[in-house]
Amino acid sequence: MTCSPTKKKKLCRFNCCSVSNTPSALMNRIPDPAVPTHVAIIMDGNGRWAIGRGLGRIFGHRKGVEAVRRTVDAARESGVRYLTLFAFSSENWRRPADEVNGIMELIASFIERELDNYHRQNMRFQMIGERHGLGPKVLAALTRAEAQTRDNTGLHVVVAINYGARGELASAMRVLARKVAEGALDPDAIDETMVGEHLDTFGIPDPDLVIRTSGEQRLSNFMLWQAAYAELVFIPCNWPDFDRDMFFEALGEYARRNRRFGAVSSPQAALTDF
Ligand code: IPE
Ligand code: IPE
Ligand code: MG
Numbered sequence: 001m002t003c004s005p006t007k008k009k010k011l012c013r014f015n016c017c018s019v020s021n022t023p024s025a026l027m028n029r030i031p032d033p034a035v036p037t038h039v040a041i042i043m044d045g046n047g048r049w050a051i052g053r054g055l056g057r058i059f060g061h062r063k064g065v066e067a068v069r070r071t072v073d074a075a076r077e078s079g080v081r082y083l084t085l086f087a088f089s090s091e092n093w094r095r096p097a098d099e100v101n102g103i104m105e106l107i108a109s110f111i112e113r114e115l116d117n118y119h120r121q122n123m124r125f126q127m128i129g130e131r132h133g134l135g136p137k138v139l140a141a142l143t144r145a146e147a148q149t150r151d152n153t154g155l156h157v158v159v160a161i162n163y164g165a166r167g168e169l170a171s172a173m174r175v176l177a178r179k180v181a182e183g184a185l186d187p188d189a190i191d192e193t194m195v196g197e198h199l200d201t202f203g204i205p206d207p208d209l210v211i212r213t214s215g216e217q218r219l220s221n222f223m224l225w226q227a228a229y230a231e232l233v234f235i236p237c238n239w240p241d242f243d244r245d246m247f248f249e250a251l252g253e254y255a256r257r258n259r260r261f262g263a264v265s266s267p268q269a270a271l272t273d274f
Contacts, residue, residue: 034255036208039075040084040158040230042222043067045214045238052238058102063240065110074247075155076121082156082204086222090130090164104138107161111141115148122154128200129163158204165224172198201226209254211247213239231257 043064050060068085075083087107093100111125118125125145134142142161175198179185196202206226210219215236219227233250235242258265 035079035251036231036254037080038082038084038205038207039080039209039211039251040086040207040223040227041071042086042210042212042220043239043242044212044216044220046240048214049238049240057099060238060240061099061103061106065106067240067242068110069114070243071247072118072123072155072157074244075157076123077244078248078251080155080251082158082207084128084158084160084204084207084223086160086163088129088161088163089221090162090167091221093133093162104135107159108138108141111145115141115145118157119149119152122152124149124152124154124156126156126158126204127161128158128168129161130167131162134162156204158201160222163200164221165219166221168200169195169225195225199225206230208259209233209250211235211250213237213242229259229261231259 046060046064047057048060049063050057053059071085072083088103092103115125125142125148127142127146131139138161142159172195176185176190176194180187201223206228207223207230210223210227210230211233212218213235215234217234223230231254233253235246235250237246
């Protein structure tokens with residue numbers, strides 16, 4: 001009998017760990033609880049993707065739309081229940097007007113083009129973020145998508161547009177403060193659940209997994225409250241290059257994490273973990 005030569009370990013797409021299975025095979029062995037209920041993605045790196053190819057930034061945003069389509073398909077396939085896509089932050093208004101207008105146009109036309117198809121697939125759309133300040137075209141597209149898919153029970157896609165977590169929290173505090181000032185609320189009754197109920201994400205479970213592309217390792221004002229115990233996966237590729245395999249690799253990485261929420265993971269771990 002001859003020994004087969006030692007195989008070089010295959011690294012995952014992020015070059016951070018070894019993998020022995022293809023992403024699809026990997027999914028087959030992930031037990032159900034290891035599939036996150038809610039995956040949120042900070043879709044970053046469109047500008048760098050374009051600049052690296054000698055193109056204007058808007059080409060990166062255009063290419064990024066294809067990655068959105070791939071990711072929605074992958075999320076449906078994976079069994080994830082909620083997919084949040086961070087598309088435009090409350091700070092992104094600081095960009096040149098033509099880039100901002102281009103992004104808004106892309107969001108509106110993507111929704112218009114895909115809505116009927118996604119509705120047939122039983123998907124639900126919801127926007128989080130500040131509606132005030134958005135142009136009429138993108139607002140109309142979002143409002144129609146929300147209304148048309150309101151009763152759907154499949155993948156719930158949350159699009160964060162003109163969203164900033166600090167603004168969201170400040171707005172919740174304003175509402176609560178007003179209720180207290182009117183005598184309708186006892187300040188001692190304000191707890192974490194009540195705060196959560198006053199955020200844009202009311203009714204949506206906290207993200208289990210936050211993915212950020214482009215190699216940046218920060219939250220950039222994204223879901224600061226909701227991501228308190230999210231697992232973070234940073235992917236060193238720009239958003240337009242993100243694909244199905246990377247999505248499943250991120251789910252595999254999530255499945256290997258040990259979430260403790262401040263407790264200990266098992267009686268055995270209680271004896272050995274520090
Ligand atoms: C993310 O890509 C898209 C938005 C923020 C709208 P960027 O446009 O931030 O791309 P980089 O980070 O400049 O490469
Ligand atoms: C975060 O990316 C916002 C979105 C992906 C929509 P940014 O590109 O705006 O974040 P910073 O400026 O690098 O922190
Ligand atoms: Mg960026």
